[in-house]
Amino acid sequence: MHTYEIFLKKDGRDEYRHAGALDAATDDLAMVMARESYIRRAEGDRLWLVRRDHVIVADPDLIAPNADKPHRHHDGSAVAARRKALRNEGASS
Amino acid sequence: MAAFEAFLDDGGIVEVDDDMPAEYRQAVFAFIEMHANSELMGGLTERDWIPRTPGLRHKMSVLAKTQDEIGHGHLLYMVAADMQIKTREEMLEDLFAGKSRFHNVFHYQAVTWGDQVAIAFLVDAAALASQQAVFKNCSYGPYRRILKRIISEEGFHMRLGEDRMMRIAQGTDTQKEIFQGALDRWFWPALQLFGPDSKPDDVLLRWHIKSERNEVLRDKWVQKFVPMLQSYGFTVPAPDLSYDEEAGKWDVGPIDWEPLKRTLAQGGPDSARRINEAKDNWERTRWVRDAMDRAAAVPA
Numbered sequence: 142m143h144t145y146e147i148f149l150k151k152d153g154r155d156e157y158r159h160a161g162a163l164d165a166a167t168d169d170l171a172m173v174m175a176r177e178s179y180i181r182r183a184e185g186d187r188l189w190l191v192r193r194d195h196v197i198v199a200d201p202d203l204i205a206p207n208a209d210k211p212h213r214h215h216d217g218s219a220v221a222a223r224r225k226a227l228r229n230e231g232a233s234s
Numbered sequence: 235m236a237a238f239e240a241f242l243d244d245g246g247i248v249e250v251d252d253d254m255p256a257e258y259r260q261a262v263f264a265f266i267e268m269h270a271n272s273e274l275m276g277g278l279t280e281r282d283w284i285p286r287t288p289g290l291r292h293k294m295s296v297l298a299k300t301q302d303e304i305g306h307g308h309l310l311y312m313v314a315a316d317m318q319i320k321t322r323e324e325m326l327e328d329l330f331a332g333k334s335r336f337h338n339v340f341h342y343q344a345v346t347w348g349d350q351v352a353i354a355f356l357v358d359a360a361a362l363a364s365q366q367a368v369f370k371n372c373s374y375g376p377y378r379r380i381l382k383r384i385i386s387e388e389g390f391h392m393r394l395g396e397d398r399m400m401r402i403a404q405g406t407d408t409q410k411e412i413f414q415g416a417l418d419r420w421f422w423p424a425l426q427l428f429g430p431d432s433k434p435d436d437v438l439l440r441w442h443i444k445s446e447r448n449e450v451l452r453d454k455w456v457q458k459f460v461p462m463l464q465s466y467g468f469t470v471p472a473p474d475l476s477y478d479e480e481a482g483k484w485d486v487g488p489i490d491w492e493p494l495k496r497t498l499a500q501g502g503p504d505s506a507r508r509i510n511e512a513k514d515n516w517e518r519t520r521w522v523r524d525a526m527d528r529a530a531a532v533p534a
Contacts, residue, residue, distance in 0.1 A: 153246045156379060187249075212294035213302075217393035220400055227465065 144193040145171045149185030157189055242442050247375040250316045261437050262374050263317045270310035271329050271336035272361075273384075277303030278512055279340060283350050295394055299354075302387045309383070313376045330513035332500045337361070338493070339423050341502025348409075348416035351402055354395030356417075356424035356459065362388040363451050364428065371445035403466040410467070417463065418471040425486070426494040428452035453483075460484040 148157040160179050165171035235255050280300040287293045315322045328334040339357045372378035402413045432447040460470050474487025
């Protein structure tokens with residue numbers, strides 16, 4: 142028995158979105174069960190199944206350092222302050 | 235093709251494994267390939283300035299920007315290669331052989347730090363405006379999703395550019411002169427990035443890759459940047475620059491498209507050096523790729 146993650150896509154517009162999971166003994170059975178559980182009323186016209194044990198999950202400690210990289214951001218506050226000053230100058234003259 | 239075009243007109247999004255007309259596949263691929271090449275060439279220029287950037291704060295930003303641009307190249311080459319017209323290696327070989335195109339602005343040399351400021355401000359803004367217009371209504375799903383990410387990072391570059399320009403505008407007379415010199419070199423190439431007026435039968439417009447005509451995007455950029463540069467006390471290097479009071483619009487006068495044509499034929503002032511440098515860089519970094527490719531053979 143394997144657990145499968147279900148991804149659906151609809152109308153030739155949206156991207157694939159995670160819709161849920163199910164257990165099945167084979168890929169073929171998983172596909173039939175996904176059809177009968179997740180797109181009974183054409184909630185999607187494309188279907189992807191991914192075996193959960195094939196998903197490689199990131200350790201939070203691996204990702205964490207990128208939360209602390211202020212030089213990768215720029216809030217533009219100095220420029221905004223200058224623009225505001227210019228507007229005020231224009232309003233008062 | 236009629237049914238496919240009706241699907242696109244209705245807001246349909248094409249995915250990599252969908253059936254699509256060969257002409258659409260080719261046109262979208264060529265567009266993404268040029269974008270990918272441009273990110274790579276831009277990233278390499280940015281990298282040249284890491285050691286030469288004044289001040290630690292700016293230097294760290296340049297590091298971040300270089301990583302962003304090279305990252306964009308990776309994302310785009312992946313999307314392009316998935317279209318199965320050329321492999322990533324074939325695209326790079328063509329780039330280094332001068333057989334494929336990249337944006338005109340990367341065919342010029344950045345002479346001073348002022349040039350880097352002008353590029354970050356004028357060129358990144360022009361590129362961002364073009365990309366936003368593609369993202370807005372892009373019919374090719376994989377490209378559209380990647381653009382979302384690229385646009386958010388390009389916004390960071392543009393804010394950085396204006397911040398640097400503000401600091402230079404508040405600087406010494408020498409700094410102002412350096413920036414004015416850079417502006418004289420970069421104003422026209424940045425404007426030409428949008429390309430000549432779109433042709434009436436432009437398939438990129440018809441197939442919802444571009445959402446706006448070149449001349450409309452170019453004009454928006456002019457209306458925004460001419461007054462902004464003037465507000466910082468700089469001179470726009472357009473001898474025929476005029477302002478139409480009635481329409482409330484700036485006109486930069488006639489545009490000479492010959493420089494753009496030369497860059498498209500790899501005949502720009504810095505084209506040969508840039509292409510050779512990109513090729514050398516590819517060779518010099520081969521050992522890194524080889525080592526990563528062999529990682530699977532190394533016991534954990």
